[in-house]
Amino acid sequence: MKIGLYFGTFNPIHIGHLIIANELVENSNLDQVWFVVTPQSPFKKKQSLLDNYERLEMVHRATDIYNKLRPCDIEFSLPQPNYTAYTLVHLQEKYPKHAFSLIMGEDNLKSFHKWKNYQAILDNHDIYVYPRISEGKIETQFDGHKRIHHVHAPIMELSSTYIRKSIKAGKNIRPMLPDTVWQYIDQMGFYS
Template structure:
């Protein structure tokens, strides 16, 4: 069974913290692969700032081009919306029975996990790896058996910060893969 991390999110856009965490989990947490599962709609987030689905997928594909253990996935694009994690995990297990999936979430998401649709079932039926986020302390002793706390590096970069900085004309190229930065700047300037 291939150990496959599922790192879901809007990746609006994907940035170097996403890549560093994914790389760390593949190299130090025993994952064979990690899939960036680009989500078309997060039920807990506002949609007005969301870049088009295909463009966000293109940015992920561009960012991971030279990382063989990382994959870009549009799996959720064909699922009913909103895309609830439990439905995605059920569909992934049915489509890829030869893989063992690990849901990857940040400490900020774990704090609000009780708000997720069928969160108890997600915990009972799936393995979860939590990576640290600044300002969110997780007590490892309180975690269910299916949940692991990763010691991945703490990184404080947000996609919202990057989009806003670019709109303000700031150079935040060091936060993004160079080609992702170029594509994003071109897109944001063309659409403003």
């Protein structure tokens, strides 16, 4: 099975995340997309970042109705700080019959050469790159690489930061979130 890994804090997960993941799983050779919830670093406390399990719960609620999208908490049990390369090794050991690929925005591809063990990632895993809003095409040293696949997906300007700020300001952001996520945030009083 070919699994696309979509890493993020998902603080909160919103419809933009789901649209990109669904577009990739429906229009590529990926069988599933796993939302890998990045744990809060014990060294960097961010006041606006919800607890790991609260964010994981939102991802569960958001993906519950999609059989090709699922949450993944694999990084919760790994030593911190953690690196994507280590997560990939750990997943490959745990699920040897799966082939894991990365999903990233093209803005992240630009700095990919600075990632820990980026060459090992590139040697062993495909990378699916979705477009971001930019001033023209983003040039990288990876253009034309056989393991990097640029995919056509809707360009999403929606951000979790914008959603958090809007909730704090008392704005209605309900259309930007899956209903189950909005209900959870509202019930728990998150980001207010």
